[in-house]
Amino acid sequence: xxxxxxxxxxxxxxxxxxxxxxxxVTGLVFIGVEATLIYFLWKYRGREGRKAAYIEGSNKAExxxxxxxxxxxVGLAVASQSVWSKIKSxxxxxxxxxxxxxxxxxxxWGITYAGADGVLGTEDDFTRFNEMHVPVxxxxxxxxxxxxxxxxxxxxxxxxxxxxxxxxxxxxxxxxTEVGEFALACAELCGVAHFNMGGKVIVHPQxxxxxxxxxxx
Amino acid sequence: xxxxxxxxxxxxxxxxxxxxxxKYIFATDHKIIGLxxxxxxxxxxxxxxxxxxxxxxxxxFPGEAMPGVGVINPKFYNALVTxxxxxxxxxxxxxxxxxxxxNFLIPLKIGAPDMxxxxxxxxxxxxxxxxxxxxxxxxxxxxxxxxxxWTVYAPxxxxxxxxxxxxxxxxxxxxxxxxxxxxxxxxxxxxxTVINMRAPGMTLFRMPLSIWGLxxxxxxxxxxxxxxxxxxxxxxxxxxxxxxxxxxxxxxxxLLWQHLFWFFGHPEVYILILPAMGIVSDIIANGSRKPVFGxxxxxxxxxxxxxxxxxxxxxHMFQSGMNPLLGTSFMxxxxxxxxxxxxxxxxxxxTMWRGNxxxxxxxxxxxxFVSLFxxxxxxxxxxxxxxxxxxxxxxxxxxxxxxxxxxGGSLFAIFAALYFWFPKMFGRCMNENWGRIHFALTFxxxxxxxxxxxxxxxxxxxRRIYDPTAYEFLQPLQPMNKFITVSAFLLFMAQIPxxxxxxxxxxxxxxxxxxxxRDNGLEWTVPSPAxxxxxxVTPTVYRGPYEFxxxxxxxxxxxxxxxxxxxxxxxxxxxxx
Numbered sequence: 001x002x003x004x005x006x007x008x009x010x011x012x013x014x015x016x017x018x019x020x021x022x023x024x025v026t027g028l029v030f031i032g033v034e035a036t037l038i039y040f041l042w043k044y045r046g047r048e049g050r051k052a053a054y055i056e057g058s059n060k061a062e063x064x065x066x067x068x069x070x071x072x073x074v075g076l077a078v079a080s081q082s083v084w085s086k087i088k089s090x091x092x093x094x095x096x097x098x099x100x101x102x103x104x105x106x107x108x109w110g111i112t113y114a115g116a117d118g119v120l121g122t123e124d125d126f127t128r129f130n131e132m133h134v135p136v137x138x139x140x141x142x143x144x145x146x147x148x149x150x151x152x153x154x155x156x157x158x159x160x161x162x163x164x165x166x167x168x169x170x171x172x173x174x175x176x177t178e179v180g181e182f183a184l185a186c187a188e189l190c191g192v193a194h195f196n197m198g199g200k201v202i203v204h205p206q207x208x209x210x211x212x213x214x215x216x217x
Numbered sequence: 218x219x220x221x222x223x224x225x226x227x228x229x230x231x232x233x234x235x236x237x238x239x240k241y242i243f244a245t246d247h248k249i250i251g252l253x254x255x256x257x258x259x260x261x262x263x264x265x266x267x268x269x270x271x272x273x274x275x276x277x278f279p280g281e282a283m284p285g286v287g288v289i290n291p292k293f294y295n296a297l298v299t300x301x302x303x304x305x306x307x308x309x310x311x312x313x314x315x316x317x318x319x320n321f322l323i324p325l326k327i328g329a330p331d332m333x334x335x336x337x338x339x340x341x342x343x344x345x346x347x348x349x350x351x352x353x354x355x356x357x358x359x360x361x362x363x364x365x366x367w368t369v370y371a372p373x374x375x376x377x378x379x380x381x382x383x384x385x386x387x388x389x390x391x392x393x394x395x396x397x398x399x400x401x402x403x404x405x406x407x408x409x410t411v412i413n414m415r416a417p418g419m420t421l422f423r424m425p426l427s428i429w430g431l432x433x434x435x436x437x438x439x440x441x442x443x444x445x446x447x448x449x450x451x452x453x454x455x456x457x458x459x460x461x462x463x464x465x466x467x468x469x470x471x472l473l474w475q476h477l478f479w480f481f482g483h484p485e486v487y488i489l490i491l492p493a494m495g496i497v498s499d500i501i502a503n504g505s506r507k508p509v510f511g512x513x514x515x516x517x518x519x520x521x522x523x524x525x526x527x528x529x530x531x532x533h534m535f536q537s538g539m540n541p542l543l544g545t546s547f548m549x550x551x552x553x554x555x556x557x558x559x560x561x562x563x564x565x566x567x568t569m570w571r572g573n574x575x576x577x578x579x580x581x582x583x584x585x586f587v588s589l590f591x592x593x594x595x596x597x598x599x600x601x602x603x604x605x606x607x608x609x610x611x612x613x614x615x616x617x618x619x620x621x622x623x624x625g626g627s628l629f630a631i632f633a634a635l636y637f638w639f640p641k642m643f644g645r646c647m648n649e650n651w652g653r654i655h656f657a658l659t660f661x662x663x664x665x666x667x668x669x670x671x672x673x674x675x676x677x678x679x680r681r682i683y684d685p686t687a688y689e690f691l692q693p694l695q696p697m698n699k700f701i702t703v704s705a706f707l708l709f710m711a712q713i714p715x716x717x718x719x720x721x722x723x724x725x726x727x728x729x730x731x732x733x734x735r736d737n738g739l740e741w742t743v744p745s746p747a748x749x750x751x752x753x754v755t756p757t758v759y760r761g762p763y764e765f766x767x768x769x770x771x772x773x774x775x776x777x778x779x780x781x782x783x784x785x786x787x788x789x790x791x792x793x794x
Contacts, residue, residue: 003672003675003676004675004676004677005676005690006609013605014604015604015605016376018602018604018605019605019608020597022276022598022599022602022605023599026595026596026598026599029590029595030591030595033588033591033611034591036566037566037569037584037587037588040566040569040570040572040574041574043504044569044570044571044572044573044574045574045576046506046573046574046575047573048456050573051506051573051766051773052505052506052507052571052572052573052765052766053507053571053572053766053767054507054508054766054768055507055508055510055567055570056508056510056511056512057508057509057510057511057512057513057514057564058510058567059568060515061510061511061559061563061567062511062564064558065559065560065563066556066560067324069555069556069559071555071737073553073555073556073598075674076552076598076602077548077549077552077602080548080602080603080604080605081545081548081603081604083604084541084544084545084548084603084604084607085541085545087604087607088541088544088603089541089542089609090541090753092521096256106379128388134415143621146266148371148372148379149372149373149376149379150370150471150537151613152536154611154677154679156608156677156690158322159607159608159611160607161536161607161608161611162538163299163473163537163538164466165471165538166372166471167465167466167469167470167471167538168465168471168472169714170538170539174669183677183678183688183689183690185679185688186609186679187536187610187611187612187679189295189298189365189366189368189370189373189681190373191295191373191379192291192292192295192364192380192381193291193293194291194681194682194683194688195682195683195684195685196683196684196687198687198688204266205569
């Protein structure tokens with residue numbers, strides 16, 4: 001399906017599925033309401049000598065169009081909740097993830113890697129700006145924060161967005177399913193050069209990723 | 218009868234010889250104040266519209282010089298984005314609905330001689346003027362106007378170095394404080410007037426839905442605006458005297474700003490739509506020549522929306538870093554709002570069903586409202602879903618949604634109301650043909666402008682970015698951005714027939730008869746334009762406002778003040794009065 005950008009993370013397809021379900025249902029409601037409206041406009045167009053029916057309402061109709069949307073939104077909320085909790089709930093974060101630290105600032109993304117030892121907070125940690133190198137097919141997770149104002153970490157292809165808030169540490173995770181380069185954008189107005197805070201997430205095959213990390217230290 | 222207002226008639230009788238300044242400048246007559254709001258807000262609507270064109274120019278043709286404006290730089294662009302939102306929400310839509318139509322309609326429609334506190338009303342308008350002048354002045358100060366978005370998120374807004382704007386942001390805050398004062402005085406006045414000054418027989422459930430919308434809105438504003446005022450004064454302190462309410466460096470909390478802002482901000486959304494829904498209900502009943510379908514459930518839906526409006530603010534903050542569990546509860550409360558909204562749309566359709574539709578210009582705008590509000594309501598379901606929101610939050614999908622609700626919704630209702638009550642405001646009618654042309658062009662270019670924004674958002678296009686071509690993945694969307702820009706310029710030009718029609722009709726329009734639209738409301742029993750003091754004799758109300766096509770009478774309408782027994786004889790006489 002064409003409208004959303006290509007999906008390249010494990011939960012992207014789940015999110016897209018809910019999107020398209022909502023699109024289908026709201027699309028049907030949209031067509032139904034607008035078609036009814038147009039039909040009524042034509043069918044009941046004013047004519048001389050005719051009087052409108054004197055109808056004040058119908059409790060039955062009110063109940064029908066109260067309960068129907070209620071049932072629909074309960075279903076939708078349940079479906080949304082499972083994906084939401086998969087993406088955002090700390091309890092559901094993968095335990096075998098590679099750890100990073102991401103600090104946003106006006107106007108760059110500082111990405112700290114654990115280095116060869118695979119442990120953050122040690123001497124071989126290194127930081128690169130605006131490029132996040134990750135392996136394919138393995139979950140990565142990171143602590144996201146900001147040095148100044150609020151930014152928002154947005155990778156459209158992964159369907160992930162999380163604000164970076166100064167003074168707070170957010171947990172984010174994703175697992176890329178495709179090798180390649182994907183746009184990283186700032187989605188929250190963060191100042192004059194907000195538009196120019198793009199970066200890249202570069203997804204490597206596993207061995208290539210390991211080589212890249214080794215080259216850096 | 219008329220114990221309450223019997224003294225008011227002689228009291229107001231001598232007002233007619235007031236000096237020009239007392240009558241039109243420092244006016245206490247609710248109708249004149251309504252018109253003052255109208256002319257002031259139309260200017261702000263124009264300013265906001267021109268800003269929108271500048272934003273669109275930059276997005277369609279990034280970095281190219283705009284004719285008559287020049288190259289728009291990123292800092293100015295941020296100021297445009299901020300001030301477009303600010304002007305449209307605080308200085309156009311809200312005062313058009315609440316200031317203009319709240320003032321003009323409430324006393325006339327409930328059968329009162331004026332507002333409960335006419336001088337408070339005058340003060341409300343002049344505080345609004347001060348507020349508007351301060352906000353407009355902030356466009357011209359050193360450092361430029363505020364550039365942190367109309368949502369003024371801290372810390373961006375709280376520390377001048379982050380945006381390069383200091384005085385502009387402070388003036389923004391000061392202006393909104395004055396605006397809040399204006400809004401509070403208005404709310405107190407409206408609530409008191411509706412509760413205490415209804416004509417005999419005008420029970421709450423005989424009030425038109427427009428009055429219900431405005432009444433409930435006044436209650437929301439009374440409760441919500443002080444929160445905004447408190448929050449922005451805290452923000453001003455952070456900026457100027459070194460407090461750190463929202464700054465983590467001093468132990469403050471940026472998310473506190475968002476909670477406070479949206480705790481005001483979401484009820485604000487309903488301030489902007491409930492009066493519009495009420496007005497549209499009135500006009501659709503009139504245009505369908507039928508009672509509003511399910512009047513009581515329409516009232517309950519207004520009240521339900523107003524209540525739910527207080528517990529949904531967190532849906533603006535799904536991605537803000539607030540606890541994911543809160544994301545779940547706010548999703549549920551937000552989705553619940555779809556229910557009363559759906560009830561309203563279905564009841565509007567039910568009102569038209571088996572009607573005898575009269576497509577006067579106000580009816581066209583009201584029908585346009587229903588069709589476009591439906592889109593805005595449905596697109597809201599996407600972002601109410603917390604998981605879908607992960608992707609579409611802060612994209613053009615949101616921009617499309619808000620414009621479907623506030624332009625296709627609120628502004629269409631405002632146009633409907635203007636065409637509908639213009640005869641009663643000025644004693645002359647607007648030209649129907651030009652009104653229809655205005656509607657057709659606006660409806661077309663409106664959709665061409667805003668519908669494609671959904672697609673931009675689905676492509677991942679962020680909002681509030683100065684140059685979309687800075688991102689490679691957005692470059693394929695650039696033709697659509699150009700298309701939207703061209704449509705937006707055409708949409709702007711589609712307002713020219715309105716402006717000409719408005720001013721031409723003001724002076725040379727066809728003289729308005731007493732009851733231009735054969736309506737039931739009390740305002741149609743007084744001369745056009747309505748005189749100071751409104752009613753020579755306080756009307757008595759015998760029925761609800763929507764007795765169109767009642768079997769009791771031959772005509773297809775039955776005014777609220779016609780006595781039931783003598784209705785047949787008195788109705789034509791009342792009409793011709």
